[in-house]
Amino acid sequence: MKTQLQKRLADLAFPQLRLLAPGPHGLSPAVTRVLREYTADYTHRAPEFKTCYSRTVELLRELFHIPDVYVPLVFGHTGSYNWEMVAVNTPSDFRTLGVDIGSFSKRWAQVFSDRGRQIDVVHADWGQGIPPNRLTEEMRNGYDLVLLIQNETSTGVALDIESLCDAIRSVNPDAYIGIDAVSIAGATDVDIGRIQPDYYLWSLQKDFSIPTIGSVMIVSDRAADLARTVTDRGYVLDLVEWLTRAESSQTPMTVADLTLRCITARLEEMKAEGPARFDRHRRIAELHHSWAKTRGLSLLAEPGFESPTVSAISLPYGITGPQLTARARVHLNAQIAPGYGATADGYIRIAAMGTTTVKEIEQFLDGLGLILDNWEELS
Known part of the structure; x- marks a missing residue:
């Protein structure tokens, strides 16, 4: 017979497994419909493919405010390939200047280093951000290319990329800027025409709520011109070839029309929700923060740098991230993540991505609090 506690937890559990970890995130309803109904109706060189590609690009331009001097590219590979594409081109x-504010941000710099490229790195302790004045100082060392991360998934830290881009250009107006937006693209209102990056890239399995079947990179015309001056661009990562094929709504290597259909469905879903989706992400993140504060717990991110999509929350003494993650899976049918690397034991990470609702997060946090309050009884 179930105890009263077990009944309360059962009432708060999701009927189907909910992915509330930073990624891959749960599929959105529109993406789920595409996957359920998909049939292979045409080849990747057919006119229908071009129509599908064109619609995807049209929606990307609209939702990310992309001017004509930029080209959105859709790939069949994950976003990590695009780190190397920037290096190759x-x-x-x-x-080159990179940033290291967590486990993932430093990997882009590592890609450059592994290719024999000279790259300096601005470091910050985990949980800390990088203010604009620090980049202003660094830029006085004469950098041509700066690699930023908008959202560090391992720590729940977000950087103010608009201010950072302004800081970079205040010293070198001609500097090229790359931005990795893998765990935040779609969750905040990004105006490409305003921030003017040369490379803005992300994968699909985070806020886009699509399986890991592709990525997107928005490329400036001047980055395209720069790539044309580079020899030995390779085959798969040749940016010039990708841009040339994109002029006719095509790709040099096969990108599945399923990827395009999923992106289009998700973008149409975002468009239908409108600006309310930005408020929803913000409200969910605030729920994470207030829940932690009420329990005497803290965020890993320092004030002013809190991510709207990932919250890394400290844990009470004697409870580890893997332990609480496991119990959330058993009792609430929800998958969150422990902290990352050195923070794995002392933190959990909860996402505010995709189409997750405020009500669902309230339900989940009630259940998570119940688990913490009755830790010994559930042992």
Whole structure:
């Protein structure tokens, strides 16, 4: 017979497994419909493919405020490939500056280093951000290319990329800027025409709520011109070839029309929700924060740098991230994540991505609190 506690937890459990970890995130309703109904109706060189590709690009331009001097590219590979694409398609003698504010941000710099490129890195302790004045100082060292991350998934830290781009250009107006937006693209209102990055890239399995079947990179015309000056661009990562094929709504290597259909469905879903989706993400993140504060717990992110899509929350003494993650799976049918790397034991990470609602997060946090309050009884 179930105890009263077990009944309360059962009432708060999701009927189907909910992915509330930073990624891959749960599928959105529109994406789920595409996957359920998909049939292979045409080849990747058919006119229908071009129509599908064109619609995807049209929606990307609309929702991300992309001017004509930029080209959105859709790939069949994950976003990590695009780190290397930037390295391959920029001059080897470019002085490059990267950032390290967590486990994932430093990997882009590592890609450059592994390719024999000179790259300096701005470091911040986990949980800390990088203010604009720090980049202003660094830029006085004469960098040609700066690689930023908008949202660090391992720590729940978000950077103010608009202010950082302004800081970079205040010293070198001609500097090229790359932005990795893998765990935030779609959750905040990004105006490409305002921030003017040269490369803005993300994967699909985070806020886009699509399986890991592709990625997107928005590329400036001047980045395209720069790539044309580079020899040995390779085959798969040749940016010039991708841009050339995009002019006719095509790709040099096969990108599944399923990827395009999923992106289009998700973008139409975002468009239908309108600006309310930004408020929803913000409200969910605030729920994470207030829940933690009420329990005497803290965020890993320092004030002013809290992510709207990932919250890394400290845990009470004697309870580890893997333990609480496991109990959330058993009792609430929800998958969250422990902290990452050195923070794995002391933190959990909860996402505010996709079409997750405020009500669902309220339900989940009530259940998570119940687990913490009755930790010994549930042991």
